[in-house]
Amino acid sequence: MIRAVIFDVDGTLVDTNDLHAASWADAFRRFGHDIPQDRIRHEIGKGGDQLMPALLPRDAVERQGEDIEAFRKDLYMRECLPRARAFPEVPALVRRIRAAGRKIVLASAGSAAEVDRYKETAGIADLIDDATTKDDADHSKPFPDIFRSALDRIAPVPAEDAMVVGDTPYDAEAAEKAGLRAVGLLCGGFPEHESRRSAFVALYRDPADLLAPYEHSPLSEG
Secondary structure, eight states: OOOEEEEOOBTTTBOOHHHHHHHHHHHHHHTTOOOOHHHHHTTBTBOHHHHHHHHSOHHHHHHHHHHHHHHHHHHIIIIIGGGOOBOTTHHHHHHHHHHTTOEEEEEOSSOHHHHHHHHHHHTOTTTOSEEEOGGGOSSOTTSSHHHHHHHHHTTTSOGGGEEEEESSHHHHHHHHHTTOEEEEESTTOOOHHHHHHSSOSEEESSHHHHHTTGGGSGGGOO
């Protein structure tokens, strides 16, 4: 029986994955690394601690990693975050889940300031029970830390009674490592064939597509 739903945020509730990729590309160029944005885009869904080692040599991460991430965060907050928009029907989906008596927690690799802004952008600030951020995890996805922190927030609900909603295979992998099942959304822009090969138990286009058949979705289990 599903008693709680844990939502990823970027690419799941708000359309920000391309904005993140662009800000990383600009930050890498600023420090002398010309990395194609489409290559960066494939790593979006990870936090900087996992994304940079996937794209840069180890010595570059050790020498420049902290400065790159600080530059990228400032750039994103100033120029990209104001352009973030929610996907259709996010408030309606969250209300439907609440009406069924489920708890709702956000699990994001973003900062607390980003998550607060996203809650307002999506119109769900007063509709969720709790949220976790990068400060609540030692390692970002595909490590399970952020989802384990989310489980702590909904205790004593066990992992088998909670469901993750995310948009990348990194969400599915992290959820599986935390003992959670996950529903996938394609609105984050990850290739559908890769999402289908992941551990998602079901795939939908976006929050609106998940809401339409809600009674027959994994979220309504029980």
